Amino acid sequence: MKRTIKSWPEDDRPREKLLTQGPQALTEAELLAVIFRQGGRGYSAVDLGRAVLARFGKIRSLATAVFGEVRQIPGLGPAKAAQLLALVELCKRYGEHPWQPGEVFRDPADVYAHFRERLASEKKESFYAVLLDNRHRKIRDVRVSQGSLTTTVVCPRDVFEPVVREAAAAVVFVHNHPSGDPTPSPEDVAITRRLREVGELMGVRVLDHIVIGHGRYVSFARDGYW
Template identity: 60%
Template sequence: MAPYQTIKDWPEADRPREKLLAMGAQSLSETELLAIILRNGNAGKSAIDHARLLLQQFGGLRGIDEATASEISGVKGIGPAKIAQLKACLEIAKRIGSQKWETGQPLHSAADVYHHFRENLGRAKREFFYVVLLNNKNRKIREVKVSEGSLTASLVHPREVYNPVIRESAASVIFVHNHPSGDPAPSAEDIDITKRLKEVGDVMGVRVLDHVVIGHDRYFSFNDRGML
């Protein structure tokens, strides 16, 4: 039998904490994120092993959130300290998610956009495309639904996207749409549409700050990935 290895024994590029610092939290799987919260393993299992077991036993992050402390304590190796860490982090996430991005509030990051749209778009069965209008201080003016259905060039036409921008004299915009599949990775069509809309914005003098794709419990930001 191979000797037990802790995460510290892994190559640095494979360790969840180092990977997060190098590539950003959105690049980590749910298992890796949970492992960082759990911090370390025990009983001959690594934090990754414990995280994987929790996700399997409770059916995902939502199941862990809904489980009681008593139910979680039934998982071998998960004691009061780890339960408290899990519950505290999940509660913080819920409180952030409950903070709506109201008109007049400034934009700080793609995460702000994700948390605002997650409740309505994160589990939607159809694709929706929105344009968020911002003033010259990156404060929200309003959001406009441009299309509903499969994201195609015919449905997301620059004319329909930029009409409300002109009416509201917006200085900048953020595009938002969802993937019903749950995987927010952009398709070739997403990339092409974003490129065309960015080109039109450049001609009009309207800054395109981001295009955020909403998935199940995660998102993809064109700006964060340097794709704008």
């Protein structure tokens, strides 16, 4: 029978070590053990932490984890899988630059800072519309399409439906390239041209289209893709 963490010397227990030495003294498996609090199915909490790292290789790889993957880890039940995914989501949100409704769109760098954590780890392409009023203040952002690893199908009708519903006067489009290279594809250029044409017919200004890769981005308006 495995020894429980309670039977370990106090200085070796993850929570006690954190309280006496600080979180920086803990290994990644021990930090996960503190999150899990208890083990399960014959595994200590540290065993579960090690199993998570063995499955995903490194902490950052958890950014793309989904519930089904996490549940495949031996000893990790639904509750602990939910704890882990909640932690990952909090970390993503911490890394986002907040862009609140009512704040003005000024620069593509601000849009990138807002979306980079959300989109950089996505395994599929996702297409967002950021709705703006006549003073270019944010109303909200809406995901209008999610596709595959290399493409997403964008229908102008679906894109402009929330624009009309929210009475937006302008819009900024954002999507990611899971490959990590944000260089716009010919398809990206073609659909952006089509969306600008539809926007002109509707009296809605398309201010930019921002493509997000790994650690960098491309702005159609700034980088000459209009």
